[in-house]
Amino acid sequence: MRRLFSRSKTLRTATLALAFVSTLAMTNGGMVTQAQEQLAPIQSGSQVGQTTEPVLVVTLGSLNQLVQDINYLTDAVGMPQFGGTFEIMSGMFAQGIDKTQPVGILVPLVDGAPEPIAMLPTADVRAILKQLEAQTGPVDELDDGTLVINVGANVVFIRQVGNWAVLARNRNVLDQAPADPSSLISAMGTDYDLGIRLDMQQVPEPVRDALITQLRQGFNQAMSRQNGQDADSAREYAEQSMDQLEQVISQTDDLMIGLDIDAANRQIVLDASFTAIPGTKLAAIYEGQKPIPSAYSMVIRDDAAAYFHAAASVGPETIEQARSSVKNAVKMAGSALGQIDELSEPEVSEITDMIQRITDLTLKSYEEGKFDAGAVLLTDxxxxxxxxxxxxxxxxxxxxxxxxxxxxxxxxxxxxxxxxxxxxxxxxxxxxxxxxxxxxxxxxxxxxxxxxxxxxxxxxxxxxxxxxxxxxxxxxxxxxxxxxxxxxxGDLLAQFEINMLPILQFAQSIEANDAIISMLDSLSRATDRGTLRVITKAVDNGQSSRIVISDGVIRSIGAAVRDTQRKKAMQSMPR
The missing domain is CATH 3.30.160 (Double Stranded RNA Binding Domain)
Known part of the structure; x- marks a missing residue:
């Protein structure tokens, strides 16, 4: 079985952190442009400024792994020709590449600007570059053996390091590459077709502060354009979201996301894990959430068409954050209700009061220090x-x-x-x-x-x-x-599972149609009941989540898509 990373995070925080990565790239646009301007031939003697450890590590699985997984996926959805095309194309452009090793990209910051370092598994990069001369022109070689090519308007420096080729836009950045790249990327590259690891604390504090300032400026500009009765409520809610994003930027330790089309186990897996810096408020929020014994674990049953279960302690930091969120959400709900013409002012007041009572009861439940709930769906x-x-x-x-x-x-x-x-x-x-x-x-x-x-x-x-x-x-x-x-x-905070087979069988018993019949037919050839499962676990100062999409789900989705395409094709035929 392919391994899970031990360090972890929630999907919600993963999304925020990924947004941060994108924003960081845009924020440093000026810095990157300046760096690119320095990548002229004279750059071969340029010096590298203040450099961090890799902020970002991205891996792609080996070509053998990718071909196997993509062939499985395209076959499962009923489009094997696309898998064959990928296999042919990858073979044409991968001559000289070690097809058993992953590809990696490291992104350290040099004077606050990202400087990617690509690592290709090949024992003879010269042979590969020879094949590309028609696109890049002849290869130049510097005194220390570093190779230089032009890719469009960019200059790329390449160095052979053992059985790996290391590529960068700045000659001296090549020195930051590990002596053995496999030691850094092999685990993630083996576990996932696409792996991403973000080490937030490698981003210098001044860069993080500058990023937060720019995000805050954009937020203030957006809020200045808010008008209407609900503007104040929307502004307060957005302000709270902005504060949480700032907290994520300043207190995140690291983030990992891995996507794997797992041909061996006939499933797709998405893992996300997040950790906060120990001792911070963000870490305290996650440390306050631990698995607890549940009164509703009976919902976890093999014959369920679907179930949801969650049982966790609730810490004071979570309660504080929930109380603030609920307050703003109730205000926004009241403002939105007030804009419905069919509701009178007394009716809006009554509904808002009822919402407030429900949220007060929810908060009161959190204040008892736990959340425990379960739901189950059975079909026949x-x-x-x-x-x-x-x-x-x-x-x-x-x-x-x-x-x-x-x-x-x-x-x-x-x-x-x-x-x-x-x-x-x-x-x-x-x-x-x-x-x-x-x-x-x-x-x-x-x-x-x-x-x-x-x-x-x-x-x-x-x-x-x-x-x-x-x-x-x-x-x-x-x-x-x-x-x-x-x-x-056990160690689970929450879990959710849905099985398509019993649900589709029930739907067919109510009213069958061609799409349901096609999906049921595809499920009959799968190795499972069409299961989608989501689990969340607690780890030190963070959480991890895993989404598993089974073979049956993939095949049934493919059947539904093909049925839709067939109907459209029939409708477009001349009559």
Missing amino acids: ANQMQFALGSFIADGNEAATIVKDIARKLEGRGDAPRFEFDRDTYKGVVLHLVEKDIPAKADELRKIFGDTVRLHIGTGEKAVYVGLGDASVPLMMEMIDGASGQPQSS
């Missing part, structure tokens, strides 16, 4: 069951909120019907909300009948929901599980 021929359960600080308050909503809706012709305190099961009070389904909603009627019924259970520290009468036994099963001893979920 012509039947669907869905139930969820969650820890909550005050179940009675949850029931009161629903009852107040019912009172406010009373008398409206389109309002659902409420029935409270219908029964009690193991200390959980059961309620019912039901609504007639319009005759034109044919598919919903096939699933729920003439009326959809939502069952709600409120306990002292819990809330439960079951969708439809068929889900009541499942909801009771969840209540039974919660009344016992909490179960450990």
